[in-house]
Amino acid sequence: MPIDENPILRRVNRSLAEVVLSPDQPNWDLLPHAPIKANTTAWLSLPLMIGHRLIGVVSLWREKEFSLTERGQLRELAVQVSPSVETVVTFSEMTAHLRRLGLLNDFVLTVSSAQNLDQIARRLIALLERAFNTELIALFLRSSDGRVLRDYRTIEGKLNVISLPASGHPIQNVLKDGRVRRISDSSREEFIGIHKQSKSELIAPLRYRGQATGALIIESASAEAFSQYDERLMVVIASHLAGLIEYTRLREEAEGRARSLGLIHEVVGQVIGLNDKKEVAKISAELVAQYFKYELAVVLLSDDKEKFSIQGIGGTHAEQIQNALRTEIFIKPEGVTGYVAQAGESILINDTTQNPLYKPIKGWEAHSELCVAIKDGDEVLGIIDVESRDQNAFSHNDLIAMESLAGILSSVITNAKQYQRLQETVKxxxxxxxxxxxxxxxxxxxxxxxxxxxxxxxxxxxxxxxxxxxxxxxxxxxxxxxxxxxxxxxxxxxxxxxxxxxxxxxxxxxxxxxxxDFYRPNTSSLETVNLIDLLQYTLTLLSKQLTESNVTVSINSSNTIPPVSIVGSQLQQVFINLILNAADAMPAGGQIQITLNSLPDGVELFFQDNGTGIPLKAQADIFEPFFSTKEGGTGLGLTVSYNIITAHGGMLELIQQNNSGACFRIYLPAGGHNEAEHSRRR
Missing domain, CATH: 1.10.287.130 (Signal transduction histidine kinase, dimerisation/phosphotransfer (DHp) domain)
Known part of the structure; x- marks a missing residue:
């Protein structure tokens, strides 16, 4: 329960003193606990303190008032138990966080090796279910044109994928906002609640090159289920996941387009020059079913009377549909085919049970349907309809392929003389x-x-x-x-x-x-490294250049720096790049100050120089490949360094500052314990 939302807890937090209430006093109805018995006459709240810091509140209530002696004894007891409570809470949070850090290793080993989007979603959701002990997980991916959302969830252990219109969906606000949300209570206005039983949620938008491509949502049936450490972990996962999904999507789209090109080439080769629409419909339907392995593919073309009587049917269930169409028509006026034939708009349905437009054919009931119009301008010349007994059988790539084929068939039907031009287009x-x-x-x-x-x-x-x-x-x-x-x-x-x-x-x-070792940066062997020793050794290597450049380097650490589990030669390459870049920015000499700080979950290093600094307009591009502000620079030093740090689960960033020079910050997760785990998983 947020402290500031309850006036009694807010009073305890501000006064850091005990609060005693009776039924005749204000705020009695706002006591922060489950309903109490009607005969309760006294309620006492005691702060648990470490120094001047509030770490918790203990509440007691009973049928008679608390005496001054009892209150004094309870205050002494609260003072005694506060350190123990603090220790238990701290160790509990550390244990949970360290356990979830292992999720990053599992992510690299399992999710990153997936071959398609469905595998990525299935493995990711399974991984998060184990890590966060909840099954209320959803992955939303937006199509390349922004019109469709793919909703990935597991239901009874099976991956369920639904395609939804993006317009009006509540996830659109998350994509537009672009920030991570950790909402602890379902009563809050910004709470989305993808699952009915959820009471808290953690939402991480997926961003690729500045564009929101989807969102990862983890919900829990319990309030206050997620911590700030979970939020940071989700940021790292979402960052890697966005790039992985985009790469996989591009690959799938390339494969789908290659398939479409093959189909178009085959259609062009077989139907261009044909004057018989029936032959065109028959060949096209058979080729569609053959290339995409659809269970049912139907091509309907209008005749001279503008009726869709010319048909071609392909697929494993073609004969069954042909028999059914002897007694009924395929285009249902109030169904999917009727709507497409009249409006000329494409429709993709991946769960026909949830869409009233679907009208089954006798003896055949599909669970997925894709229908596109064959058009010449605003005139509908026919339709292409493909169906499957499986849910979620069609993707956006299928829609693009069928719309491409519809365009080809439109050209064939309207003007057979376009053959030569289309053949050249295919070439x-x-x-x-x-x-x-x-x-x-x-x-x-x-x-x-x-x-x-x-x-x-x-x-x-x-x-x-x-x-x-x-x-x-x-x-x-x-x-x-x-x-x-x-x-x-x-x-x-x-x-x-x-x-x-x-x-x-x-x-x-x-x-x-x-x-x-320096010349073999691609090794994947992790080792437990003392960062100060590695920095000092790197400075020894660079001593001659730094001396000749009149550059001095100092190393400062504010506290004990724990070891980290890294590939030492790779991190040395990062140090060399940052130090030499700083030296290049100080042609007349100067000072580089390296500062190390220990964090609860890792280590941070600051590389500060007093050189010329980085121009403001160039700061957004310094990690892009082949971008350099130095004459003759390759533009790869910072890119390589960024990739090395990211591969270690860390972060490399340029710190904004008002003083002269440039300051880079490296964050690395605490190590020493990951090496054995890494070796076991390889």
């Missing part, structure tokens, strides 16, 4: 598809080369330090061996020189191994 589409594939492959190759170039550029900037790190131990070994070779040297002294040479060789081996 251009195929050429465009081939060109796009080639461009995509070339782009991927170019990106890989640029990423390698960025790596080699960093290596070039490190060459002086590398030579320094290797040359010093080699010179020491040479000196030790020279001195040990003197004949007049005692054996004890000779052994000492040999030992020194061995130590320098071991130092050289460690340095070489670390250099090799």
């Amino acid at each position: 251009q589409l195929r050429a465009t598809e081939t060109e796009l594939k080639n461009r995509m492959e070339a782009q991927r190759a170019a990106e890989a080369k640029l990423l390698q170039a960025e790596k080699m550029a960093t290596a070039g900037r490190l060459s002086a330090s590398i030579a320094h790190e290797l040359n010093n131990p080699l010179q020491a070994v040479q000196n030790c061996l020279h001195l040990a070779g003197r004949e007049d040297l005692p054996q004890e002294k000779r052994d000492e020189y040999f030992k020194l040479a061995q130590n320098e060789l071991e130092r050289l081996m460690i340095t070489s191994r670390r250099m090799l």
Whole structure:
């Protein structure tokens, strides 16, 4: 219960003192508890305090008043139990949060490997059900044109997908608002309540490149079910999920369009030049059923009397429908087919039991229906109708494919002479598809080369330090061996020189191994790393460049910094990028201040320089690939760094500030415990 919504709890919170009420006093009817007995005459509220901070309230009521002695004893008891209550609550919240952090690992291993949107939704919902102990979960995805919402939920263990009109749906306000909502009480005005029994909810919009593409909603039958840690976790999941869904959707759309191109090419090849509408309808229906494996595909064309008497039927149930149509008509005036034939608008229904427009054919009852009009301008020349016995059988891609086919058939019917033009169009589409594939492959190759170039550029900037790190131990070994070779040297002294040479060789081996680790940034082996040690080692590598650039670096930590579970070489690459970028921004020299802070759920690092800073108009694009404010820069350093930090479940961001210079913040989740779990799951 929110404290500020109840006047009695608000009074306790402000006064930090006990409150005593009797039935004849104001606010007796607003006591924050279940209904009490009619003979209750006294109610007492005691604050639980840690210092001057309120952590809870204890309420007691009974049939007789509380004496001063009893109240004093209760106050002493409240003081004694407050530390224990604080400890229990803190450990409970930490345990729940750490358990849910493991959800990110499960997300990467299970959800990210899904092959289509249905698999993503099924695995995601199952994962969240286990993590949050609730089955009240829904995923909404908006179609590319914004007209349709796909509602994903599990009902009795099975994924249920419903396509709904986006207009007027309450989730539209969430998509428009674009912010995460954590609502603890169903009585609040902004509470949506996707499930009837929900009393609290957590809503995370999915945003991809600044556009809202959907929303993930977790609800609970209990009030106050979600914490601020759950909210932060959902932000991270929603961020990764948005990109994954968009990539999968683009891939599915590309596959659907490739299928549509194949169908269109086949239709064009077989029906262009035909003057018999019956042949056109028959061939088109059979090809539609063949390419998309529809159970029923019907193409109806108007005859010379403008009646839809010319029909073609394909699919596994074609014969059954042909027999039924001997005694009844396929186009029902008050049904889906009648509406499309009259209005010329497409209709997609994925649950016919919920739509009164659906009218079944005798002996055949579908649960999904898709119907589009074949039009020439405003004139309806016919319809394409596909049906399935399964719910949610058709997607937006099917709608696009059928509308594309309808456009082709319209051209065939209205003017057979368009064959040559359409054939050329198909060739251009195929050429465009081939060109796009080639461009995509070339782009991927170019990106890989640029990423390698960025790596080699960093290596070039490190060459002086590398030579320094290797040359010093080699010179020491040479000196030790020279001195040990003197004949007049005692054996004890000779052994000492040999030992020194061995130590320098071991130092050289460690340095070489670390250099090799730096050149293998794609390794996925997690290790428990001390961030201060890693920073100091990185500064050792960069010492020569920093000295020559007259740049000084200081490391400060406000408290004990816990270890983190990371890929050390990858994080080292991030440190190098940020430090060298800061040095480049201070051509006349300057200072870089690195500050580390321990957070309840992780560690944050600030890299602050006093250089020229980043122009305001460029700040929104600094993490975009190939964007650079430096002459000759590859524009990949910050992009690579951002991807590395994100892959570790962290965050890299530019901090807005008024003073000169630039400040970057890295957040990393606390580690040390994830390494074994990561190794077990690989």
